[in-house]
Amino acid sequence: MAEPTPPKPQDPKAPIVKRLHIGGLTPSTTLADLNKRLATFGTIEGDISGLGKVDAVGRTKNFVHVTLKTNVGQLAKRMNLLSGSTWKGANLKLSEAKPDYTERYGPSSLPPDPA
DSSP: OOOOOOOOOOOTTOEEEEEEEEEOOOTTOOHHHHHHHHTTTOEEEEEEESTTOBOTTSOBOOEEEEEEEEEHHHHHHHHHHHTTOEETTEEOEEEEOOOOHHHHHOGGGSOOOOO
16 A cells, blocks of 8 residues: 655745634724735735624624735745734734635525515
């Protein structure tokens, strides 16, 4: 029986599009602040979702989801650098997010448009 081959490391310059969960934000965080902070990661694809939304109790949510277009090496470096760092008086938590609802289940699982 042949031994399994170890996985090949990804090329650090390989382009990648990732959806990230960024937690630990303060209510004073603005869209401009996040755009400036994430500019070192790469290009923001789409919008930053969750910023300023209020939960069922009336508190502002302290996290956002963002999709970034970057490369493997840049993403790993920036996530290691920023995750756990203090920004605006709070500890940032960066992790890979689950796919968006429409990506996970596809357009067939969306409710039909009212006619």
